[in-house]
Amino acid sequence: MLQGKKILLGVSGSIAAYKSAILVRLLVKAGAEVKVVMTPDAAHFITPLTLSTLSKNEVGTAISEGSSWSNHVMMGRWADAMLVAPASANTLAKMANGLCDNLLLAVYLSAACPVFLRRQWMKTCGITRQRARMWRSY
Numbered sequence: 196m197l198q199g200k201k202i203l204l205g206v207s208g209s210i211a212a213y214k215s216a217i218l219v220r221l222l223v224k225a226g227a228e229v230k231v232v233m234t235p236d237a238a239h240f241i242t243p244l245t246l247s248t249l250s251k252n253e254v255g256t257a258i259s260e261g262s263s264w265s266n267h268v269m270m271g272r273w274a275d276a277m278l279v280a281p282a283s284a285n286t287l288a289k290m291a292n293g294l295c296d297n298l299l300l301a302v303y304l305s306a307a308c309p310v311f312l313r314r315q316w317m318k319t320c321g322i323t324r325q326r327a328r329m330w331r332s333y
């Protein structure tokens with residue numbers, strides 16, 4: 196089912212970010228081509244090097260690095276599906292409100308494909324639930 200599919204994995208800052216290594220491994224094993232974008236905070240939980248090695252692709256962590264920039268529009272259009280896992284409460288809130296202050300969010304806003312979220316937070320507070328509802332209503 197995933198053979199030849201282009202999957203864009205967005206990783207945000209959550210303790211569950213370590214599982215993204217396993218997820219990339221499983222997706223690659225299933226025949227998918229995987230590219231990873233991470234928020235800057237996600238890199239505190241799992242290194243871009245690990246995800247780059249497992250996905251066999253460069254990992255995007257910043258909209259611009261030095262004098263070059265990451266083509267978030269091309270990344271968003273490249274994918275057959277985008278999966279954000281884990282989606283931190285912070286990233287979910289930014290997505291729900293259309294914020295764009297990191298590469299993951301820029302790619303998300305450019306994505307022309309279906310986007311799937313795996314939310315991850317310790318406690319489901321009212322505002323987070325409200326944002327999840329808001330996101331689902333789009």
Ligand SMILES: Cc1cc2nc3c(=O)[nH]c(=O)nc-3n(C[C@H](O)[C@H](O)[C@H](O)COP(=O)(O)O)c2cc1C
Pocket residue numbers: 206207208209210211234235236237282283284285286287315316317
């Ligand atoms: C040890 C640790 C564990 C965390 N676990 C979670 C978590 O499970 N879910 C979550 O939403 N935020 C968690 N956070 C908070 C996020 O890392 C923080 O909100 C961060 O700003 C998220 O940034 P990002 O969404 O840009 O990746 C954790 C923070 C720390 C230090």
